[in-house]
Amino acid sequence: MIEMLVSGLAGVVLGLSLAAPPGPMNAVIAEESVLRGWRSGFLAGLGAMTADACFFVLALAGVIAVVREAPIVRGLMVGVGGLLMLYFAYGAAQDATSTFTTDEVDEDAKGFRKAFALAITNPYQIIWWLTAGVGLLDPGRFDVLSGLPGSLTVSTGGPIIIVGFFAGIACWITGFPAALSAAGKRVDSFAPAVAYVSAGILALAGVSFVYDSVTTLV
Secondary structure, three states, rough: OOHHHHHHHHHHHHHHHHOOOOOOHHHHHHHHHHHHHHHHHHHHHHHHHHHHHHHHHHHHHHHHHHHHHHHHHHHHHHHHHHHHHHHHHHHHHHOOOOOOOOHHHHHHHHHHHHHHHHHOOOOOOOHHHHHHHHHOOOEEEOOOOOOOOOOEEEEEOOOOHHHHHHHHHHHHHHHHHHHHHHHHHHOOOOHHHHHHHHHHHHHHHOOOHHHHHHHHHH
């Protein structure tokens, strides 16, 4: 029972390690949250989570391992992701002049599609699945207290740690938009500031990824 609990918590930590770090995906979630409300931010996060579910299936099928050995394929994916980030950076800068609107289905769907497109080509997520993701799916056991008194064993490759992983992502994409949406509603100037910061993060990441793609392919 203890091992199951520890494995589940380890999965949550792994999920947060993918979802929480600052970067282009959280920039998109932040923009959607402060401009259009919690639902739009949550659905943007759900778009990113859906991409992770796709990576999970691809990893199970062994496709992730093939991409690891194909630098040209990785370079092309990084390039596409960089161009998408530059495109959405332009859109985020335009959104900075918007004000809060009611939740609309088409806007929510737009946020979901935008986040999914970025996530499925996001080099950080691809690299995560090539490294930590492989460890998540590889059946095994390890002691997190290795070298210390006692034993605290985590089982990888099983349903408990995988459920915990997606639960960790779900916690982030629920709580992060809620916090930003609440702050944005209290301070009206907060929304355009977040949109401009999001545009800057996306633009810098886009330029970096396009450069990485060009150097890889050339």
